[in-house]
Amino acid sequence: MNTTQHTATQLPPASRRLPLFGNLLSFRRDQLGYLQQLQQTYGNMATIYVGKAPIVLLFRPEHVRYILTENPRNFTSREVAKNLGQLLGDGLLTIDGETHRLQRRMVQPAFHKKRVEGYADIMVKHTLDMLKNWHEGETIDITRAMQELTLRIVGKCLFNVDLSDGFGDLGSSFNAMISNPVSLLEGFFGLQIDKPFTSYGRRMAAKRTLDTFIYQLIEQRRADKQDAGDVLSMLLMTHEGEDTLTDTQIRDHTMTFVAAGHETTSLALTWTFYLLSKYPASYEKLLNELQSVLGSDTPTIDNIGKLPYLEWVLNESMRLYPPAWTQGRRATEAFDLDGYHFPAGTVLLFSQWVVHRLPDIWEAPTEFRPERWDPVSGQKIPQWAYFPFGGGPRMCIGMPFAQLEAKLLLATILQQYRLQLVPDYRLQLVPLITLRPKHAVPMTIKAASSNAEKENAIEARV
Ligand code: HEM
Structure with missing residues (x-):
C-alpha cells in the first residue's frame, strides 16, 4: 500500500454530476448497482457528490485495512452516525x-x-x-x-x-x-x-x-x-x-x-x-x-x-x-492513500457489498x-x-x-x-x-x- 506523501490536491475521479444534486439522484436510485458500476469504471477509488459535498469511495481491501486497522484513530464514525445518537445516546x-x-x-x-x-x-x-x-x-x-x-x-x-x-x-x-x-x-x-x-x-x-x-x-x-x-x-x-x-x-x-x-x-x-x-x-x-x-x-x-x-x-x-453492507468514516486529519492526498474532513465510504x-x-x-x-x-x-x-x-x-x-x-x-x-x-x-x-x-x-x-x-x- 502506497501511503507516502503526495501533493496531488485532486480527489479520485468522479462521474458526471448535476449542479444542484451532484450524484445524489443516481445514488438514491440504485445505491448498490451505482457503487458497483463506479468500481467497474474507476477501479480503486471514486468520488461522488451529495450536493457539493464529496464522498470518497474506497474499493480495495488494502483501503479497508488502512482505515480500520492501520490508522483507525484518524477516522471518526461519530458524525456519520450522528442520527443514531438521538436514539442510542x-x-x-x-x-x-x-x-x-x-x-x-x-x-x-x-x-x-x-x-x-x-x-x-x-x-x-x-x-x-x-x-x-x-x-x-x-x-x-x-x-x-x-x-x-x-x-x-x-x-x-x-x-x-x-x-x-x-x-x-x-x-x-x-x-x-x-x-x-x-x-x-x-x-x-x-x-x-x-x-x-x-x-x-x-x-x-x-x-x-x-x-x-x-x-x-x-x-x-x-x-x-x-x-x-x-x-x-x-x-x-x-x-x-x-x-x-x-x-x-x-x-x-x-x-x-x-x-x-x-x-x-x-x-x-x-x-x-x-x-x-x-x-x-x-x-x-x-x-x-x-x-x-x-x-x-x-x-x-x-x-x-x-x-x-x-x-x-x-x-x-x-x-x-x-x-x-457499508461503513462510513470522516478523516480528522489529512492523510495520503494510494497516490492521493486527502484533506482533514474527507468523508469516506467503503462497502462490504462491493469488496x-x-x-x-x-x-x-x-x-x-x-x-x-x-x-x-x-x-x-x-x-x-x-x-x-x-x-x-x-x-x-x-x-x-x-x-x-x-x-x-x-x-x-x-x-x-x-x-x-x-x-x-x-x-x-x-x-x-x-x-x-x-x-x-x-x-x-x-x-x-x-x-x-x-x-x-x-x-x-x-
Ligand atoms: C450478523 C450479525 C451482525 C453483523 C453483520 C454486524 C456488523 C457490524 C459491523 C460491520 C460493525 C462495525 C461498524 C463500523 O465500524 O462502522 C459492527 C459494530 C457493532 N456491532 Fe455488530 N453486527 C452483528 C451483530 C451484532 C450483535 C449481535 C451485537 C450485540 C449484541 C452487535 C453490536 C455491535 C456494536 C455495539 C458495534 C459497535 C462496536 C464499536 O464501535 O466498538 N452486533 N457490527
Missing part, C-alpha cells in the same frame, strides 16, 4: 476516541466467550418454541419469523425478560425502533418531524417506551443486587478501578446492542435461508452434515462447532448479502459457493476482502454472539424443516443501514428429513 456505535476505548473495555466482559456460550440454551429453546407453531405445507415470511425469534432471544439474553409473555408493547416498541430506520441519506436533509405519521416520530415514540422500561429494570436490578445471567447484569457489575457505568450509560449500551445486533442477525439468517433455497446442492450438503454429525441430537455449545459446512454456508451468505464481490478476488463472485471457504481446497481469500463484522478497534463487539446464534438457529430449524422459496419470488434489495429485502420473503415449510434421506438413497445407489 452514547453507546459504542456513537462515541469516539478515548471515551470509546474506555467504554468498550468496560462493556467487553458482557461478550466474553464463556458468557456468550451461556446463552446457547436460550437460543435453542426459543427456536424450538417457535418450531412448535410451524406446520408442514404452510408458507411463512422468513424475514418476519427471524425478526421475531431473534428479538425474543435478545430480550432474554440482554434483559432476562420474555418478550412473548406479557411484553407485547415492549416487543412492538423494539420492532418500531428497528423497523423505522434512519435512512442513509436522512442526515443530509436533517428532516426530523416528531409525529406518529413519520418514521422519525415512530422511532422516538418507541424510544420513550423503551427508556421507561429500561430505567425501571435498572432500578430494580440495582436493588436486587443479583446476577440474572444477562448482559444487563454484566453491565451493572463492570468497573474500571473505581469507575462504574451510570444508568444512562447502561441504557445507551443496551439500546445500542438491540439496535446493532437484532436486525443484522435476523437478516443474516433470512439471507442464508434464501440462498440455500436457491442452491439446492449446497442445501443437501448442509442437511447431510447435520444428519451425520448431530443426527437427532439438539444443537448445543459442544456440538455446534463440529459443523464446518454450516460455518462456510454462513460465511458465504454474509459475503453475498452482508447485513451491514465482497470484487471479480479479481472472488472466483465466480455472484455464485453462492460455500466450498470456497474450505481451508484445504477452497480459494485463497486475501485479508480484508471479507469484513462482514468490520475490523480493528471498532470491530463488531457482538460477533461471537451473532455467529453462535446464527449457527444454532440454522441447525435447530434445518433439523426439523426444509424451507423452500415460493416459485416466481423476485428479490428486490433495500440498502438502508442494513441490507434488507424490500418485500416479505415467502417460504414454504417442508419436512427436512425427506430430502436428506432421498439424497442418501441416491448416493447409496451410485
Whole structure:
C-alpha cells in the first residue's frame, strides 16, 4: 500500500454530476448497482457528490485495512452516525476516541466467550418454541419469523425478560425502533418531524417506551443486587478501578446492542435461508452434515462447532448479502492513500457489498459457493476482502454472539424443516443501514428429513 506523501490536491475521479444534486439522484436510485458500476469504471477509488459535498469511495481491501486497522484513530464514525445518537445516546456505535476505548473495555466482559456460550440454551429453546407453531405445507415470511425469534432471544439474553409473555408493547416498541430506520441519506436533509405519521416520530415514540422500561429494570436490578445471567447484569457489575457505568450509560449500551445486533442477525439468517433455497446442492450438503454429525441430537455449545459446512454456508451468505453492507468514516486529519492526498474532513465510504464481490478476488463472485471457504481446497481469500463484522478497534463487539446464534438457529430449524422459496419470488434489495429485502420473503415449510434421506438413497445407489 502506497501511503507516502503526495501533493496531488485532486480527489479520485468522479462521474458526471448535476449542479444542484451532484450524484445524489443516481445514488438514491440504485445505491448498490451505482457503487458497483463506479468500481467497474474507476477501479480503486471514486468520488461522488451529495450536493457539493464529496464522498470518497474506497474499493480495495488494502483501503479497508488502512482505515480500520492501520490508522483507525484518524477516522471518526461519530458524525456519520450522528442520527443514531438521538436514539442510542452514547453507546459504542456513537462515541469516539478515548471515551470509546474506555467504554468498550468496560462493556467487553458482557461478550466474553464463556458468557456468550451461556446463552446457547436460550437460543435453542426459543427456536424450538417457535418450531412448535410451524406446520408442514404452510408458507411463512422468513424475514418476519427471524425478526421475531431473534428479538425474543435478545430480550432474554440482554434483559432476562420474555418478550412473548406479557411484553407485547415492549416487543412492538423494539420492532418500531428497528423497523423505522434512519435512512442513509436522512442526515443530509436533517428532516426530523416528531409525529406518529413519520418514521422519525415512530422511532422516538418507541424510544420513550423503551427508556421507561429500561430505567425501571435498572432500578430494580440495582436493588436486587443479583446476577440474572444477562448482559444487563454484566453491565451493572463492570468497573474500571473505581469507575462504574451510570444508568444512562447502561441504557445507551443496551439500546445500542438491540439496535446493532437484532436486525443484522435476523437478516443474516433470512439471507442464508434464501440462498440455500436457491442452491439446492449446497442445501443437501448442509442437511447431510447435520444428519451425520448431530443426527437427532439438539444443537448445543459442544456440538455446534463440529459443523464446518454450516460455518462456510454462513460465511458465504454474509459475503453475498452482508447485513451491514457499508461503513462510513470522516478523516480528522489529512492523510495520503494510494497516490492521493486527502484533506482533514474527507468523508469516506467503503462497502462490504462491493469488496465482497470484487471479480479479481472472488472466483465466480455472484455464485453462492460455500466450498470456497474450505481451508484445504477452497480459494485463497486475501485479508480484508471479507469484513462482514468490520475490523480493528471498532470491530463488531457482538460477533461471537451473532455467529453462535446464527449457527444454532440454522441447525435447530434445518433439523426439523426444509424451507423452500415460493416459485416466481423476485428479490428486490433495500440498502438502508442494513441490507434488507424490500418485500416479505415467502417460504414454504417442508419436512427436512425427506430430502436428506432421498439424497442418501441416491448416493447409496451410485
Ligand atoms: C450478523 C450479525 C451482525 C453483523 C453483520 C454486524 C456488523 C457490524 C459491523 C460491520 C460493525 C462495525 C461498524 C463500523 O465500524 O462502522 C459492527 C459494530 C457493532 N456491532 Fe455488530 N453486527 C452483528 C451483530 C451484532 C450483535 C449481535 C451485537 C450485540 C449484541 C452487535 C453490536 C455491535 C456494536 C455495539 C458495534 C459497535 C462496536 C464499536 O464501535 O466498538 N452486533 N457490527
